[in-house]
Amino acid sequence: MELELRGITKRYGLLAANDGISLSVAPGQVHALLGENGAGKTTLMNVLYGLTQPDEGDILIDGKPAKFGSPKDAIEAGIGMVHQHFMLVPVFTVAENVTLGIEGGLGASSPRGIRSRAGLLDRRKARRDVADLSHRYGLDVDPDALVGELPVGIQQRVEIVKALVRQANVLILDEPTAVLTPAETEELFRIIRQLTGAGTSVIFISHKLREVQAIADTITVLRRGKVVGQRTPPVTEEDLANLMVGRDVQLRVSKQPARPGEVVLDVADLTVGDSGGLPVNGLSFEVRAGEILGIAGVQGNGQTELCEALMGLRPTVGGSVTVNGRDLSRASPHARLRAGVAYVPEDRREDGLVGPFSVAENLILDMYDRPPYSSGINLNLPAIRANATERIEEFDIRTGSPGTAAGTLSGGNQQKVILAREVGREHKVLIASQPTRGLDVGSIEFVHRRIIEQRDHGVAVVIVSSELDEIYALADRIAVIYEGKITGFRDPDVPAGELGRLMAGGADSSGVPGATVEADGALRVDGADAAHDGDGAPAHAPQEEA
């Protein structure tokens, strides 16, 4: 099926979310839509999926104009969508989720339902359908599994099966890798290749340059609602990034060599857990003033628990945390903040911000009870406002006013609010977990620059990240975490293959680097190897600017 969009325009008030966008998707192709947050990718897909109606422009399917009044029309035309946030019922099985809503079939054109004449459900047929599809595309989905118990990567495949059962010829994947581990991403790419091999087209929405490079046949770059360029890989990441942002972007922030001072943060034998397991198991490291320790690892190896334990948000069963010689092992979160620990949490919406609070209030969220923001029990509103104005300026936070609710800001600006707050008070340690997750290129550059600036001011910085690129970009020393333990410390010139081996649980020996890299982290490992001036770039490595 050939899909074409012609001059799609969608306005919200004066803002044109989509402004005359045209593109076409050939059968069996992966068409990537690349753009920063707010560039209009999601609006365009909502138009295509019948969730919103365009003000102008046409959708053509095999050359014939189509009108989608609702997702139902789009589905009937063979368009399937996998949303960023899955639309699944956790207590239903895979088969039940897949057939939910189409028990009576897909309509007159393709009776495929599982409801018998008597009104009962034919569960066996439902399971068979799922098993068939799963087998055909190598999806490896168990029809009888409860969706709530499946890992995110498999849940995503359930969404794909849902679309396939509805006979989708064009599959829209909205930021599909945002929730996936590197290994799961690699799996997803394999599935996408299988689907396109069978003639299905895929529209792949992303703001991650490397992924788009790896999977797309055509790349369309959107900026401010307009198509600003179309590329066919291979292209350089710089080219794509500059198109996306509209100016020259530095993908790698330059930094001077570290000048480490005294040990500031000392973590010894830290253990977190209960009878159910020990997510952090006797973990030790130390960080000096003026250096960045990057903790690399595949998501879910105890990073979240480690950070929460460092901040006193999670009880520990053993070990100690010392800041500047002061033992904080039993201190409350409040006491640790006061002791000079700045914290940028992994989940910025849930842990970092109070969404309904204004930007100004969020900028003092952990300083409201200290002068100048309070006097006695009274809040000092003028000081709070003045602080907000200053920080918004300093950190280039794009907000309507200091009174705007922080929850309405874009992810990048939310992160700037948190960063501005945390480094705005006196601190000796900065712990940042996944500091650029979900951010666009421009914001990543900004956040990295600020973190390096902190280091240069003599702060001991800990970066926890599952993105090897980020670790390489920031770290002066790299620790790899696996199953709650540090499997090794390395200098930042370590080859990515070696890190990949440590991340997959390889013992800390000086064996042949990269010899036993498992599927885990394969994509990032390859990519990072290329980005990093390490030895032996892989064959498909994107070109670096010479």
Next chain:
Amino acid sequence: MTNPPPAPPSPETGPSATPPAGDEGTGEGRDRSFGEHLRDAVQDSTVTVTLLALLAATVIGGLLAAFTNDAVLHAWSDFFSAPGNAIAKAWSVAAGTYVALFEGSVFNPHTVAALFQQSSLSTAVHDGYLSAVFNPLSETAVQATPLILAGLAVALPYQAGLFNIGGQSQFIGGAIMSAWLGYAVNLPFFVHVVVCVLGGFVGGAVLGWLAGEIKARTGAHEVIVTIMLNYVMQYFLAYLLSSQSLLQAPGTSNAITQAIASDAHLPLLAGTHLRINAGFLIALACAFGVWWLLNRTTTGFEFRGIGANARAARVAGMNVERNWALVMLIGGGLAGLAASTVILGTDFTLNPQSYGTYGIDAITVALLGLGRPGGVVAAGLLFGALHAGSPGMQTATGTPVQIVQVIQALIVLFVAAPPLVRATFRLRAARARGVSTSMSKGWNA
């Protein structure tokens, strides 16, 4: 400010799927009618939803008043022979109901007429004719006083993310303290009433704190705890009033305490003919105090932060558990103050009817007031007016006083279900956010 969006837009879908509202506001009239502008301007506001809920409840209440009236029903049985009569009868009953409510709660022209028929102003004042003019307002204030205080007892913890259903138990706790201090202790005039009022606060605060502390220590849901404490206190009061060695008045077999000493009465504000007393001022002062606490103090900042996102509040170093106990303590104290104003202001004894349904009405007042202090005052006054006007309404139109309860319930039903109001008045759904979405959060917290 207080209502978290039901589903916060993700960083990716947010800006492109729903562009900031500000962009719409700046659209200076290009191809858009005045009506569209007006609709855009008002539909985001929950205040609008609330006002429309009031309107809807008023209309349905009028219909109910009319169509439960015998004369109207009789007229409508002859609808096809005399449709005009049927409609006129229904209208006159519905209108009469609201006119009577208004006359009983705000202003009755007949009292002015009576005032001017008096021979001289001094006799008019002396015989209470002047007071009669202001009596409806006085009664509204008297009825509103405990509703405002008890409403604040729900609204304040609500801001900290807790749903205080325990107004009843806290009210009883305050009532016991106020009444006992009122008759059993001998103190000079002004001191006595102050002690009794503070005692009421303490009595309620203890019960509120208990619920908060149980939640803080064990994680037990405050809704369950407070509801159960309501039963405990209800029967504890019945027990206290069952024996003369406890609180029961000597020489009676009724479940009632002695009358409190006259120097423990709350001072009247407008002469002996009107019941309005210092309790009303306490209620207004408390409303202001709660507003100040929430918006101007570090404690209130913690309360609101915890209410809006307890996880982020914890990460920011706030002690969530301690604040739960504290906010319930203050909330309980406010419910206790509500009891003080009833015992010391209007009832002067304590019996099992004293607590009425204040604890439950408090929830409706807080809901209608959108959980904000100013809103609670407005809602308390409205419900106070309905209470004050209902006896006169029954006398004048034969509409049963219970219709007032039905109207109250309808108001809250509409307020608690913004989608219902939006559907009724065709507001665009995606942008209006009601208090119910956040109220329901209280149950899941």
